Amino acid sequence: MASNRPGPNLSRIAASLGVSVATVSNALSGKGRVSAELGERIRATASALGYVPSQAGRALRTGRSGVLGLVLPDISNPLFPQIAQAMEYAASIAGYGVLIADSRGDVARQTEAINRLLERGVDGMIIVPRRGTRIADIGCPVAVVDTPSTPGNTVSADHWQGGRQIAKYLHDLGHRDFLLLGNNPASNVQNDRIGGIKSALDGSSRVEVLWIEKIEERDGAGCPLGLADKARDGFTAFAAVSDLPALRALTELQRAGVSVPGCVSVTGFDDLIWSPVVTPALTTMRMDMATIAEIAIAALVEAIEKRAPGETSEDELLSGIRRIVTATVSRVPMQLIVRQSSGPAKPGKTDPSDGELPK
């Protein structure tokens, strides 16, 4: 009997005040011409009746759903909570909802996930690409959050600068022998971080890079990385390009009796959930996700809302080239978080028996 959608609609408000729906719509959107007095009365009864505009009706008419898609091809990424939280917050401030899409780590299914979002009529998408995948042209504005060195990147943390900063910090502590730990050399983010670290270290330092996935291909997943041997070889700074390999390094070294930070220092990137609670707590570089999300969403929303209906001519021109939005600020500085896993480099050979600073 009753209408299947709960709550009042525009016409119910209009009827209860004896005015037309158009006037109610105008009053609530503030667009047409409505007298101040009537406008006030309309707003009052609208909120009294608990009016909630129907997104479906609005979407149908305006052609905009008010929803953005968030594509994280590597959803198992421990950064996901941070990203999702920041994006959802920034989007909700801008009046948008966030629809998630997952391609279960499979690069081929990334397209499928994107299509699902398009079918749901998202107005734009935020894509955090997996390992430098290039984003093909899709039918809506896209913000790409990867790394500044990637062509087409909209906004991201300044991974290179982050690398320089952690390198400088360790160098200032006296470290001259750096073992860098990465997962996969195909990752633009990891390469930038490593590039930044290397660029900050002049010829006075020794730098070696260990790619974990390559080692695992040979020795199996979860295999030991032989870091204690590296410590014996004189490496004192174990700088991982993410907190996951940093944690791996920390536990492997600890297990082998190498004291951290007594003998060697271990640092990470991203300030993941566990970094403050492990012992010793992890020194790391944090991304300013809130700012990154804010910029990405703002750029996206601008691209969505500036396109007045019926600009297909210019649109066609753009779509052939790219629909990837740009932002004036595209690199957001990273922040050094100093905790207990890093300390002054011990002069001379590493001695597993010293440096047990308790606490």
Place this chain on the structure above:
Amino acid sequence: MASNRPGPNLSRIAASLGVSVATVSNALSGKGRVSAELGERIRATASALGYVPSQAGRALRTGRSGVLGLVLPDISNPLFPQIAQAMEYAASIAGYGVLIADSRGDVARQTEAINRLLERGVDGMIIVPRRGTRIADIGCPVAVVDTPSTPGNTVSADHWQGGRQIAKYLHDLGHRDFLLLGNNPASNVQNDRIGGIKSALDGSSRVEVLWIEKIEERDGAGCPLGLADKARDGFTAFAAVSDLPALRALTELQRAGVSVPGCVSVTGFDDLIWSPVVTPALTTMRMDMATIAEIAIAALVEAIEKRAPGETSEDELLSGIRRIVTATVSRVPMQLIVRQSSGPAKPGKTDPSDGELPK
């Protein structure tokens, strides 16, 4: 000039075949009466033109958006990637999209987040409540994923059984002195896990519970938990109710020179991302998120789709009481993942110098 939504709509297909839109709609949905031959022709041209139905139009007409809301009040929870991934997958199979909502850990903002979802017209929601928050009646079907002991729980892992299982495993290894590590006693999930563990240990074992947040209230966040002292007191099994405290215990013990699993065993819950890669890799209990998500989504979808339009009478009856959906299977078994952080209990006093099995 051109229509602002790209791609063809029903009427374009209808026009190009010289039939009515209703016939096209019937053919594509398979609902009305259409001759087999024409139906085939319609489907062919629809896919040839790349027809994608407008969710907005459909939503407006049917009153259903095809979108579910996912509410995770504690989004910084490291389980989030697992949950989001599983839910999104199960939902996409059922033809639904997933809109995320975050209340930034703030219990008060949970209502706000739920309202945002309602305003976007979600057809139902999955709520993973924060620490036993009771879900008030909201305007749509809700699936609650918490713990079987919570009233109103739709489906969840069988945390109690998981506790029994890990306890039995450790007991069989010879452990008799258990230190259980939890974060917060207000969490139903953690209490159930602890309850399960305790229930599996008869009088022959010593069991003590450490609530980390209580210790941190006194000593500050990230403070040492004094676990090495506990090991000295004779505790050999450190069973945490989540992998985060387990990792904390592991690193704190290692740092203090207590060998794991040589001197003591450490176990966790949830099989979080880092569990396989730390040294020693963490023995833990895994939830079957895929199954949980499948059940939750199925129950939700059934509640959504069974409600024929205009059942407000019965609806009113229900809404006053509860709109929380139920599933026939409400507890999903957990799975023991044995890795290297657990081993046989050493008889006699703990000696920090032994048990360095280098794998």
Place this chain on the structure above:
DNA sequence: AACACTTGATTAAACGATTAATCAGTTGTT
């Protein structure tokens, strides 16, 4: 041949909001 069914299609009315076009008054200008 008159009638009832079935089949295959069309017509038309929603769903709820937005907005261009229009209209009736009122005020202002010359």
Place this chain on the structure above:
DNA sequence: AACAACTGATTAATCGTTTAATCAAGTGTT
């Protein structure tokens, strides 16, 4: 006084889909 300009409101069309109601034609029964 006549006309323009402005104000405050209404009318009506539109977005794309679904679906109940209707209709025309063919089939079968008596």
